[in-house]
Amino acid sequence: MIKKTVTILILFFICSWAFGQKDKDFDKKKLIQELSDNACKCTDSITLLNRDKKDILKDINDCIDKQAGALQMGSLLGSVETLQKNAPEVDGKKQINLTFNTNKKSQQYIDSYNELESYLMRNCESVKYATKVSETKNDELSKDPIALEFYNKGLQASQKEDWKEAIINYEKTVEKDPKFKYAWDNLGINYRRINEYDKAIFAYKKSLEIDPKGKMPLQNIPLVYIYKKDFQKAIDAYLDLDKIYPGDPEVYYGMGQIYFSGIKDEEKALDYICKAYRIYSDQKSPYRSDAEAMMSAIYKSMKEKGKIEKFKEILQKNNMQL
Secondary structure (H helix, E strand, O other), X not given: OOOOEEEEEEEHHHHHHHOOOOHHHOOHHHHHHHHHXXXXXXXXXXXXXXXXXXXXXXXXXXXXXXXXXXXXXXXXXXXXXXXXXXXOEEOOEEEEEEEEXXXXXXXXXXXXXXXXXXXXXHHOHXXXXXXXXXXXXXXXXXXXXXXXXXXXXXXXXXXXXXXXXXXHXXXXXXXXXXXXXXXXXXXXXXXXXXXXXXXXXXXXXXXXXXXXXXXXXXXXHHHHHHHOOOHHHHHHHHHHHHHHOOOOHHHHHHHHHHHHHHOOOHHHXXXXXXXXXXXXXXXXXXXXXXXXXXXXXXXXXXXXXOOHHXXXXXXXXXXXXX
């Protein structure tokens, strides 16, 4: 694919008027925040009901994509002062060449997209919520209207981070409809949030009795074991997930967490996280930013121990580079 570039010629006096900022004044963080707010509002308008995961993720991707080009250009223009110093003169005036690569496979675009995505996953509730909802099949919700009412109240309480109120409503949900697996799943999540780990595992296992292939409980049981610092049971639980969903990035990401934070084996941790990152990237999943953050933490730890070459070797093994 031929890369398409646009060259912008800007005279020195135009730069001073149009941009009015020097490098030291360029606030990239503020620009990221403003563009992310736009992407977050865009995500608010995404239809979530009765839609496939891939379609929801594509809509999230489109919302970020609309702002990535603006960040790419803003970052480029933020370096005008540096370019001015080294720019050649034409007819007594400085001429600045800014090359803006519009190819979405370019490193410029990828970096801009990833920065926005990472910010959104930390700060935008609608992106986090839409990503989670993409795992839920709406045709499997309860047919009992009272149970569904309690379930929705539980969701509302969870969004307000009122975990105990959420638990009360989810417990009422499963009393009305004991076969409502998503209520058991959310009950488990909220028990985990208040450190009631054994109750969380009980709720997840009740969900698996209804659907032995339930992805949410299979993903969350190992997390509870990690919180309990029972790392072997957490590994076994991830292997159970892998048996039913081979190649799922959550297996690799979770195993990476265990080996890095629990078992303290950075090399194994990095290998797993690299695998997770590649799959998240292929899926255009916002969870890619979590894998990036984990790789950054592993890099810092290995650098302090003089193991940068080993870090690079593991990246190369996974077709990645520093």
